[in-house]
Amino acid sequence: MNGTLDTIVADIAREMAEATDRGKVADYIAPLAAVSDKRFGIAVVEASGAVHVAGDADVPFSIQSVSKVFGFTLALGMVGDALWKRVGREPSGSAFNSIVQLETEQGIPRNPFINAGAIVVSDILLGRHEPREAIGEILRFVRGLAGDESILIDEKVAHAEEQTGFRNMALAQYMRAFGNIHHAVERPLGVYFHQCALAMSCRQLAMAGRYLMCGGVNPETGRTIISKQRTRRINAVMMTCGHYDGSGEFAYRVGLSGKSGVGGGILAVAPGVASIAVWSPGLNARGNSQLGTLALERLVQRTGWSVFDPA
Known part of the structure; x- marks a missing residue:
């Protein structure tokens, strides 16, 4: 890993704050159109329970299709x-x-x-x-x-x-x-x-995704949410379908299971390692967060968390 995770997350948030090409905020739902494209948040929850946040990680936003998970x-x-x-x-x-x-x-x-x-x-x-x-x-x-x-x-x-x-x-x-x-x-x-219409912050969303990181178990309570086999299948469908007609591009660039929403959020999972949420309201041409995708790409480059990287 290139640097401590706190440093990596903070550096990514700073880089996203400086980005000029931020995509276009969804405008077909008025409450989404009112959100500033300057917003960016990131939260990483490790399997150990350690939480790393930066930017607008505690600002609630409309998670939209991320809720489908x-x-x-x-x-x-x-x-x-x-x-x-x-x-x-x-x-x-x-x-x-x-x-x-x-x-x-x-x-x-x-x-x-x-x-x-x-x-x-x-x-x-x-x-x-x-x-x-x-x-x-x-x-x-x-x-x-x-x-x-x-x-x-x-x-x-x-x-x-x-x-x-x-x-x-x-x-x-x-x-x-x-x-x-x-x-x-x-x-x-x-x-x-x-x-x-669920409203969640990056921190809350990353916490909610922990069961997908932990084989279907909520690590805080020890409760089995869903079987390990079905957890693998959910992660597989997230990898192949979680970004609609941009799913192949997301797998190519990021290499994690992920689910996006037009509110600009993305929930991503590195199985056994981390649950990650990013938020930036500006979308690319396929309706996925432009800076959120870039932030996740840089995160896996610096951590080696892509599922396609050799162990």
Whole structure:
């Protein structure tokens, strides 16, 4: 490792503060458009429990599609491998909100991290809950993972999602026509919109991701969240599908399992080593955090944490 981790994290935050090409903040949801592109945060939680933060690591932001990791984990815990009858596990090669593949693939989304797949996951979570209860379960789950009861759902963001989510509504209706949405579409959509409106800081998000680093176990409580085998599978799908049609580029540059969101956050996992969260609201052309990706690339260059590096 080139330097201590505290120094590495601080250096990366300083470099990102000086960057001039910061990407473009998402502007189709008003609360996201209002966030300054000057923001940058990073948090690294090691397997030992040591926490390293820099920049705006304690500023809450809308995690958006990063939340799909947590919904997916809950759904796997509920229905196990039956989930794969309704959602695939292949890269889409398309934008996160594309409707094109649903026509040729009979309403089965390519993976749980594109919007259509996450809406099906929300429909699965409704199998034993009313929407309000399902939303509450997701919130309790994330709070328990992070060990932080202060984590909230931003109702302004959730409302804005509902007011602008026409394409997501179309995806849900389309899958309903194929029989792959089992509830009236407004129900899973309500769960999905509120899940995406989770507000978390980098520190909280990195803490919540620890079970993916530790073989499915919350290292703080010793509780098994999900089996080791399913944890490997979640990490695998994050690697191949977590950045939509930019997943190959992310694997090439960073070499970690990761999940991005249009709020500018990325959760990344170095199995057995660290859970990492970065946030910079400016997005690249594929809807992933521009500086967040660059920061993670520099982190693995300086630590050797890429899963493709020799041991």
